Amino acid sequence: MKVFIIAGEPSGDALGAALMGALRMAAPEVRFDGVGGDAMIAEGLTSRFSMSDLSVMGLAEVLPKYRMLRARIAQCAAAIAETTPDLVLTIDSPDFCLRVLRLARAARPDLPTVHYVAPSVWAWRPGRAAKMAPLVDHVLALLPFEPPYMQAAGMSCDFVGHPVTTQPQASADEIAALRARLNMAPGAPLILALPGSRKGEITRLGPRFGAALRLLIPDHPDARVVVPTVSGSYDTARAVTADWPGAPILLDPRDAEAKRTAFGAADLALAASGTVSLELAASRTPMVIAYDFNALSRFILWRLVKLDTVTLVNLVSETRAVPEFLGRDCHPVHIAPALHQLLADPAARAQQLAAMDLTMARLGADGPPPAERAARSVLDFMRRKAGRPALPPQ
Numbered sequence: 001m002k003v004f005i006i007a008g009e010p011s012g013d014a015l016g017a018a019l020m021g022a023l024r025m026a027a028p029e030v031r032f033d034g035v036g037g038d039a040m041i042a043e044g045l046t047s048r049f050s051m052s053d054l055s056v057m058g059l060a061e062v063l064p065k066y067r068m069l070r071a072r073i074a075q076c077a078a079a080i081a082e083t084t085p086d087l088v089l090t091i092d093s094p095d096f097c098l099r100v101l102r103l104a105r106a107a108r109p110d111l112p113t114v115h116y117v118a119p120s121v122w123a124w125r126p127g128r129a130a131k132m133a134p135l136v137d138h139v140l141a142l143l144p145f146e147p148p149y150m151q152a153a154g155m156s157c158d159f160v161g162h163p164v165t166t167q168p169q170a171s172a173d174e175i176a177a178l179r180a181r182l183n184m185a186p187g188a189p190l191i192l193a194l195p196g197s198r199k200g201e202i203t204r205l206g207p208r209f210g211a212a213l214r215l216l217i218p219d220h221p222d223a224r225v226v227v228p229t230v231s232g233s234y235d236t237a238r239a240v241t242a243d244w245p246g247a248p249i250l251l252d253p254r255d256a257e258a259k260r261t262a263f264g265a266a267d268l269a270l271a272a273s274g275t276v277s278l279e280l281a282a283s284r285t286p287m288v289i290a291y292d293f294n295a296l297s298r299f300i301l302w303r304l305v306k307l308d309t310v311t312l313v314n315l316v317s318e319t320r321a322v323p324e325f326l327g328r329d330c331h332p333v334h335i336a337p338a339l340h341q342l343l344a345d346p347a348a349r350a351q352q353l354a355a356m357d358l359t360m361a362r363l364g365a366d367g368p369p370p371a372e373r374a375a376r377s378v379l380d381f382m383r384r385k386a387g388r389p390a391l392p393p394q
Contacts, residue, residue, distance in 0.1 A: 001027060001029060001030045001031070001086045001087065001382070002030075002031050002033070002083065002084075002085040002086050002087075003023070003030060003031070003032050003033070003034075003085055003086065003087045003088075003089055004032075004033050004034045004079070004080050004083060004085040004087070004088045004089070005020070005032055005033070005034040005035075005036065005040070005045070005088075005089045005090075005091070006034050006035045006036075006076060006088075006089075006090045006091065006093070006096075006097055006100065007035065007036045007037065007040060007051060007091040007092070007093070008035070008051060008054030008091075008092065008093030008096050008097070009051075009054070009092055009093055010037060010197065010230065010231075011092065011275060012036075012091040012092040012093060012116075012117070013036050013037030013038065013039045013040050013051060014039050014163065015091050015092070015116055015117070015163060015371075015374075016036050016039070016040045016043075016045075016091050016116075017036070017039035017040045017042065017043045018163060018369075018370070018371035018374075019089075019091075019116065019371050019374050019375060019378075020032055020040060020043040020044070020045070021043055021371065022369075022371040022372050022374065022375035023375045023378065023379075024043075025375070026372075026375050026376070026379060027379060032044065032045050033045075033046075033048075033079070033083055033085065034047070034048065034076075034079075035047050035048050035049060035051055035054070035076065036051055037051040037052075038231075048075065048076070048079060049072060049075070052232065053065075053068060053069075053072055054069070054072065054093060054096050069096065072096070073096065073099045073100050073103065074103065076100045076104075077100050077103035077104050077107070080100070080104045080107075080108075080111070081104065081107045081108065084108075086112065086382070087112045087113070087114060087378070087382060088100075088101065088104060088111060088112070088113045088114075089113075089114045089115075089116065089378070090113070090114070090115050090116070090136075091115075091116040091117060092116065092117040094115070094119050094128070094132070097115065098131075098132060098135055098136075101113055101135040101136065102135055105134070105135055112137055112381075112382065112385050113135060113136050113137050113138070114136070114137065114138045114139070114140065114378055114381060115132070115136045115138075115139050115140070116139075116140040116374065117140070117141075117142055118139050118140075118141040118142070118143070118146040118147075118149070118150055118157065119132065121149050126149075129149055129150060129152070129153035129155075130153050130154075132153065132155070133153045133154040133155050136155055137155065137156065137381065137385075138155060138156045138157065138158075138377070138378075138381040139155050139156070139157040139158075140157075140158060140160045140374050140377055140378070141157055141158065141159045141160065142159075142160070142161070142162045142163075142363075142370075143159070143162070143312075143315075143316060143363070144159050144316070144362055144363070144364075145316075146159065147159055156381065156384075158373070158377040159364075160364075160370050160373040160374040160377055161363060161364030161367055161368075161369070161370035161373050162278060162363040162364060162370060163370045163371065164275070164278040164279055164281075164282050164360075164363065165282065165360055165363050165364050165365040165370065166369050166370065166371075167260070167279065167282055168260060169260070169263075169264055169282065169283055170260050170261040170263065170264025170265065170283070171264075174261045174264070174265075175261060175264050175265040177261075178258075178261045178262065178265050179265060182224050182226075182249065184222070184224055185222050188220075188222035188223060188224065189220050189222075189223045189224075189267040189268060189343055190223070190224055190226060190262075190265050190266050190267050190268075191213070191216075191223055191224070191225050191226070191246065191266065191267065191268050191269070191270065191339075192225075192226055192227075192228065192262060192263065192266040192268070192269035192270070192271070192280075192285065193209050193213065193225055193226070193227050193241070193244075193248065193269075193270050193271075194227070194228060194269060194270070194271040194272060194276050195209045195227075195237070195240070195272055196272040196274075197230045197233060198233065199232075199233050199236045201272055202233055202236045202237050202240055203236060203240060204292060205272055205290065205291065205292065205330070206237070206240030206241065207240065208290065208292075208330060208331065208332055208335070209244075209270055209290070209335075210240070210241065210243065210244040210245075211332035212270065212290075212332040212335040212336045212339065213225060213244055213245050213246060213270070213336075213339075214244075214245050214332070215332055215333070215336035216336050216339050216340055216343075217245040217246050219340060220343065223246050224246055224247060224249065225241075225244060225245070225246030225247070225248040225249070226248070226249050226251065226262045226266070227241055227248050227249065227250045227251065228251045228253075228259045228262060228263075229250055229251055229252070229253045230253050231253045231254070234250065234252075234253055237250055238250055260283075263279060263280065263282075263283040263285055264283050264285075266283075266285045267285075267286070267343065268285070268286055268287070268288075268339060268342050268343055269285050269286070269287040269288070270287070270288050270290065270335065270339060271287055271288070271289055271290075272289070272290065272291050273289050273290075273291035273310055273311065273324065273326065274291075275312065277289060277311050277312050277313050277322065278312050278313065278359070278363070280313075280356075281313045281355075281356035281359050281360060282356075282360060284353055284356055284357075286342045286348075286349050286352045286353070287313075287322055287342075287352070288322070288323050288324070288325070288335060288338045288339050288342065289310075289311045289322055289323070289324040289325070289326075290324070290325040290326070290330045290335050291310075291324075291325075291326050291327075291330060292326065292327055292328075292330040308320075309322075309324060310324065310326065311324050312359070313352075313355055313356060313359050314355070316358075316359040316362050316363060317355040317356075317358045317359045317362070319351075319355045319358075321351045321352045321354070321355035322352060322355070323338040325338070376391060379391060
């Protein structure tokens with residue numbers, strides 16, 4: 001089976017790599033072509049161009065790269081036409097991936113297509129599912145409430161679980177060793193600051209995060225601030241955090257173990273909105289979420305969002321346990337009191353921890369690994385397309 005696979009973000013690269021490995025275990029004859037990052041390349045993919053070309057978000061960020069993105073869309077569609085894969089598997093990045101599928105389907109209307117990560121039609125732009133349906137046959141959903149939205153639009157869809165449920169967690173010994181390396185006094189709070197993964201996010205949110213910490217640290221003078229970073233934005237994070245309080249320590253993006261240990265050791269996190277809230281929930285780290293777009297994107301997007309929360313822990317647990325400060329509310333004078341409450345109020349922490357545990361359970365923590373479930377869903381879909389019976393129950 002030949003699979004043309006496309007991922008455009010680091011999170012999609014991780015999903016793609018895990019799925020590639022699981023597909024290869026279930027169907028050793030599978031062969032991959034397409035676009036991905038370091039994790040997918042480590043699984044044997046030769047990426048047709050750098051995935052970083054596609055890692056842009058927000059209208060202001062996309063516009064300067066519009067011509068390049070159009071060229072990459074055409075390049076992917078031409079590669080699909082040339083290699084005639086049995087399946088095209090796109091991962092997240094719908095603005096890019098669906099444009100590729102539109103060209104590919106125009107050339108080959110019967111092309112089997114699977115999209116991994118359902119679009120957030122439950123949050124904004126519900127019409128996206130209907131627009132997606134002519135191009136996508138089957139969807140792999142990360143969240144348990146998503147399949148009905150996809151099925152109503154005419155696509156088959158399976159909830160396959162969220163990969164955050166399988167991430168290893170730091171041990172007590174590892175946490176103690178980290179605190180010792182940081183020369184932290186017993187009981188001194190360790191605060192994670194996560195102002196985003198993209199340079200634009202870091203430069204936009206970093207000064208606000210620093211100002212919020214500046215309001216908090218005087219009440220906790222022995223606190224230490226740790227800043228996980230990602231490849232490609234370390235220098236930006238270092239520049240933005242240079243004047244932060246708490247003697248911030250930036251983690252090397254290549255050191256996944258240090259990040260894992262920091263998540264486990266942290267008493268509190270201030271984080272940008274996104275899937276990082278689920279990583280923090282998996283490590284049971286109380287959090288405050290804060291996020292803002294550039295002015296143009298904010299003006300447009302805030303008029304489209306349908307929900308009163310965008311934090312996944314709140315949505316999956318059906319609570320509002322995680323405080324969030326979005327758009328104009330993303331201001332230090334609002335953020336700092338919420339941080340202080342989580343450090344000082346055991347009831348607020350307990351409420352969040354209960355919501356986190358419920359979230360992990362609903363995301364499939366007690367079931368098979370998501371990559372295995374996703375691989376099985378893909379293979380079952382291909383069997384249905386071929387008129388063959390589904391795989392036997394596990």
